Amino acid sequence: MLGDFETHGAVLRRYSRTVSKLSADDAAVVARFQAWLRAAGRSASTVRSYGTLAAEFAGFAGTRGGLACCDAGTVGAFTVSLAGYQAKTVEQKLGALRSFLRFASEEGLAGTATAEAVPAVPSRKQARVPSVWDPGDVARILDAVDRGNPCGKRDYAIILLVTRLGLRSIDVKRLEFADFDWPGNRLSVAQAKTGNRIWLPLLKDVGWAVIDYARNGRPASGCPQVFLRHTAPVGPFSDQDHLHQTLVKYARAAHVPLGEERRHGMHSLRHTLATRLMEGGTPVEQIADILGHQSVTSTGVYLKSSLGLLSRCALDPDEPGRQVPR
Incomplete structure (x- = not known):
């Protein structure tokens, strides 16, 4: 933290992702902001993520006199504290901050010029090549899971x-027993990001893995969620549990290299599934449905993660040019 302060002039926000000391007044403001977003028709995931950012900024502003004293200097200092995040994350957080300050201005909680003080970040949409695992590496990771103990059964x-059905981590954590249609071999998923409910085929290996955990590994609990924490207090995972370390643990056990250039969280397994489906000729519209994308534009980014697909798009420099009709 001291090194970051020396480099960036601020303690980076990654050291304080949760806001546990928010005042009652600030918490009420955040709740009203989220209601304002819902009234504007924003998605559930946007309301949640924007609310988290609003709480972070309210806590930050509280150390500088509160929202009433917020000015360009406060906004600038908060922006500097985001230096440790990925560029895309900074872009999303500043967009949320701009929205929150517009709300605060309308409510008379902050000056009208504060939202304009939020710096613009050049859009980097789809600039990053998705991280994709080699199929052999994924198989070795799964083989490295010790399914002889309860935690291993759950993690497997x-x-x-995620690997076979492309679910988001948050949707896996929220899965309930009622979502499984065992006679029909189907799984119903209410997607947290889009708010849509989709039906996916319950593949045999996935179904038997869930059954094995439910029968032989899951702690006794009345919680409707399928997957639980196994340390006290036993209960469902929180939305803040990204399960990143779960995948990293088994990747290391399988001696699968994890380079700094690769993002190796659970989401990368979704990237891998999408890329393999695209390479296999699955229509992009079907892949978008499986992954829960609202637009096929979001799905098309996986074209960049496959050298095989990119080679099909390559132009032959020696091919004679064609006359383009006018």
């Missing part, structure tokens, strides 16, 4: 759900 089922 979770990784399979």
Whole structure:
């Protein structure tokens, strides 16, 4: 933290992602902001993520006199504290901050010029090539899971759900027993990001992994969620549990290299599934449905993660040019 302060002139926000000391007044403001977003028709995931950022900024502004004293200097200092995040994350956070300050201005909680003080970040949409695992590496990771203990049974089922069905981590954590249609071999998923409910085929290996965990590994609990924490207090995962270390643990056990250039969280398994489906000729519209994308534009980014697909798009410099009709 001291090194970051010396480099950036601020303690980076990654050291304080949760806001546990928010005042009652600030918490009420954040709740009203989220209601304002819902009234504007924003998605559930936007309301949640924007609310988290609003709480972070309210806590930050509280150390500088509160929202009433917020000015360009406060906004600038908060922006500097985001230096440790990925560029895309900074872009999203500043967009949320701009929205929150517009709300605060309308409510008379902050000056009208504060939202204009939020710096613009050049859009980097789809600039990053998605991280994709080699199929052999994924197989070795799954083989490295010790399914002889309860945690291993849980982790194996979770990784399979992401790997084989492309579920987001948050949707896996929120899965309930009622979402499984066992006679029909189907799984119903209410997607947290889009708010849509989709039906996916319950593949045999996935279904048996869930059954094995439910029968032989899951702690006794009345919680409707399928997957639980195994340390006290036993209960469902929180939305802040990204399960990143779960995948990293088994990747290391399988001696699969994890380079700094690769983002190796659970989301990368979704990238891998999408890329393999695209390479296999699955229509992009079907892939978008499986992954829960609202637009096929979001799905098309996986073209960049496959050298095989890119080679099909390559132009032959020696091919004779064609006359383009006018």
